[in-house]
Amino acid sequence: MSRYVRLLYHQLRASVLLSAQYRADFLIDAAIEVLWAGLAVVPLLIVFGQRSDVAGWTFGEALLVTGFFTLLQGVLEGAINPSLTAVVEHVRKGTLDFVLLKPADAQFLVSTARFSPWRAINVVTAAVIFSFAFRHIGAPPTAGGLLLAAASLLAAVTILYSLWILTVSASFYVVKVDNLTYLFSSIFDAARWPASVFRGGLRVLFTVVIPLAAMTTYPAEALLGRLSWQNAAIAMGMTVGLAVVSRLVWVRSLSRYTSAGG
């Protein structure tokens, strides 16, 4: 275990070195990130300008969902997306050979190969959104709520990561999965809204098939102290299930790797 912590440190270090080499990129990235996070609140401002609540959520409560969305978007684009997009490139060029030749778990190596440390700015933005939301709500979260929200967030990150591993595993079969990754990013955008906003088929899709509800709505409900034990159990079940399935699919996909080039 300690070996993998050490490896994670070295992979992170390489990413920081890389980012430090492109300072201009960093400044532009950070500015764009702050702008995006600000824009994430705009749809809420428009909707709540017309009415005081949406599907049982007040403005302050819905802001919490946006806060978790911003946080997860930071995780997705800062920690998950850069590495796993690199895998698709590795598979296409045949350079995954070098990952497979290393005496360490290949999934770990590719998942930690590249970080965009500047996306950490999302954590700051999310913190601002949270504090603004609680000022609006008028009461701080309870200790129990905070703890449950932290656990839900962990589950949300695991779900997000597992879904990405499944998407990327597809690259072993179809080589070009760019469209699939775009589709996933577009669907993830719906996670900025509380799940109860969606009706019928969309609700089933976003709760069960692509569990957006478990990613942003449940952690927000946990903070508000109204996450039902039933939903918490469903989220945990989904997390474990998706983690196991994605690992199995990854291992199976690896055995299909034929290595490109001569």
Place this chain on the structure above:
Amino acid sequence: MITVRDLRKHYRVHKRPPGLWAALRSVVSRTYETVPAVDGISFELAEGERVGFLGPNGAGKTTTLKVLSGLLHPTSGEVRVHGHEPRRRDDGFLREIMLVTGQKQQLLWDLPPADTFDLNRAVYDVPRADFKRTVDELVDLLELSDLIGKPTRQLSLGERMKCELAAALIHRPRVLFLDEPTLGLDVNMQTVVRGFIRTYNERHGATLLLTSHYMDDVAALCPRVIVIDKGVLSYDGSLEELSRRVRPEKHVVLRFSRAVDAADLDGLGEIVSREPASVTLSVAPGAVTDVVSRALARLPVEDLTVQSPPLEEIMSELFSRSRAEREPPA
């Protein structure tokens, strides 16, 4: 010790005739065929041996190297590398081997090679003292001191290849699979890389299996060669024996002090090439002494060398022969 017994690697590939209609039809119904990339080869390599693995494009060389390094699972047959079964890719195996290819690179593109070295140190758990010693040795042998601090993308192809080699050897592998390591390098850089590979083998007793289209690489590095063509082994033995067997004749190169008429060369041997004041003759091995003494007696010989035909010619003849044997004329 590397043992390969009756190794087969067959690929199932989708096949369709050219044209739009065939392409559309293949969306619905596909025909597959099995292509034997490697079709039942066996050989053994002793520890510390340097062996050239030769064959034309598509012969199955790279497939074999990838099976040996655990990247591809064999269809059938037995493969052992230092007691390990490569397909299992266990840590002990991966720490003992490395595959270096001239076509793909592992160096982090935007960072200096030194950072890749450091990352590899962490991945392979190399103690810091050993790491320092190894890097010092590699920097010295490959003359890397000015290179390892520059971003990889700013290095020339040759400089990058030297750093690639160094990155591959941080964990001091005991078995090195080299796939076209001098591809695209200029003559000087080829010599440097060759010299380095030889030194690494001699200093650390590492086993080397090398594929290359540059016969100079093979001649300089490999006392033994294994030749495969269309997935089948066609020769395994020493380079000298190969050249004796395929092209036993010798080339006698004569340089004269003045121009010589073609008629004066009659009866000496088959003329391979001729210029006014020089000639290369192809002579049967038993007749060399006789031809040389006759030439010295009747021609103004200034300089004389006896050599085997170039390795490129030998290989090309071997490949065309084995193809002719396999595909007899209808």
